[in-house]
Structure formats: C-alpha cells, structure tokens
Amino acid sequence: MTRHGIPSxxxxxxxxxxxVRSGAxxxxxxxxxxxxxxxxxxxxxxxxxxxxILSERDCLRVLAVGQYTGAxxxxxxxxxxxxxxxxxxxxxxxGLYSLADFFLTHHQRRLPIVDDGGGLIxxxxxxxxxxxxxxxxxxxxxxxxxxxxxxxxxxxxxxx
Numbered sequence: 001m002t003r004h005g006i007p008s009x010x011x012x013x014x015x016x017x018x019x020v021r022s023g024a025x026x027x028x029x030x031x032x033x034x035x036x037x038x039x040x041x042x043x044x045x046x047x048x049x050x051x052x053i054l055s056e057r058d059c060l061r062v063l064a065v066g067q068y069t070g071a072x073x074x075x076x077x078x079x080x081x082x083x084x085x086x087x088x089x090x091x092x093x094x095g096l097y098s099l100a101d102f103f104l105t106h107h108q109r110r111l112p113i114v115d116d117g118g119g120l121i122x123x124x125x126x127x128x129x130x131x132x133x134x135x136x137x138x139x140x141x142x143x144x145x146x147x148x149x150x151x152x153x154x155x156x157x158x159x160x
Contacts, residue, residue: 007132009099010092013113013122019044022051022080029079030059040110042120043083050112050120052083089114092121096132099124 018041020029033041033056040055061082062074089112090099102111103126113122 007096007135008092009090009094009111009113009122009124012096012099012128012132013092013124014128015122017042017120017123019120020054020079021046022078022083024079025076026059026062026079026082027075029054029082030062033059042112042123043079044120050086050089050114050118052080052085053108053110053112054079054083055109058082058084086112088112089118090124091115096129096136099129100133103129 018032018036018038020032020041020043022043022045029041033039033054040053040058042050043052043054045051059082062077088102088106088108090102092113092115094113099111102108110123110125112120113124115121
C-alpha cells in the first residue's frame with residue numbers, strides 16, 4: 001500500500017504471466033493466447049528483456065492487409081512484426097490513482113510493472129485496477145480473484 005492506505009501496483013498486479021518470445025511465429029503466439037484464454041501477453045526477446053505486448057488486436061493484423069494466403073512464409077512471420085512496442089511502464093509503488101489515470105488517458109488494457117533495472121515483474125490490467133477500487137470502497141483488503149481458476153487475463157503459466 002502507498003501512503004494513506006491507497007493500494008499500489010504491487011497490491012493489484014498479476015505476477016505469474018504467460019509470455020511469448022519476439023522471434024516466435026505469429027501463429028504459435030496466437031496458439032498461446034487461445035490455449036490460455038487470454039487477450040494479450042508480454043513479449044520478451046531472446047535475453048528475456050521486455051520488448052513489447054502482443055494483443056488480440058495486434059494478431060488481427062495478420063489478416064488486416066487482405067492479402068493473407070496461408071503460405072508458409074506468412075504463417076512463420078515473427079511476433080516482433082505484429083507486437084506493440086513497450087512505450088509505458090510503471091513501478092510496483094505506482095498508486096492506484098495513477099494507474100486509473102493511465103488507463104483513462106491511454107488506449108491500453110495492460111501496463112507492464114518493472115523493477116529498478118527495467119525487468120518485468122508483473123502486469124496491471126484495467127480489471128486489476130477495478131479490484132483495487134472495489135477494495136478501497138469496501139474499506140478492506142483487495143478482493144481475491146475467483147477461486148479454482150487462474151485470472152483470465154494472465155493465467156498462472158509461462159510460455160517462452
């Protein structure tokens with residue numbers, strides 16, 4: 001919690017993330033999103049450094065040009081050609097008010113949370129912020145996620 005009992009990114013972020021590699025084929029990345037029932041995932045380079053976010057919207061670009069033929073070279077195009085590069089991130093100490101403001105002023109559904117060295121440690125989604133608001137309104141701890149199932153946005157698994 002930040003000062004005055006306001007939740008921070010640390011209180012609401014998801015720690016166990018599904019990730020994809022920038023060099024993976026876009027079709028393999030789509031398989032990962034579908035298999036884990038998630039709408040997006042952080043993209044890491046070969047050194048494990050966060051380089052982007054791949055969303056369902058990014059994946060739709062596979063067909064957006066209207067010229068997709070299903071040829072092998074098209075299916076093997078790398079995630080790096082479709083992902084959205086990371087432009088914004090936050091630290092674990094970022095307060096809930098700042099997180100809410102970010103999502104209101106940027107057309108993003110997830111925000112990477114990084115350590116002092118820039119390493120990925122978690123993600124905050126719009127829904128995570130809503131859970132934080134709910135906890136504040138109720139005057140208690142942040143409500144737990146649904147029991148028996150990993151969160152839809154970032155399940156407890158790692159695909160590299």
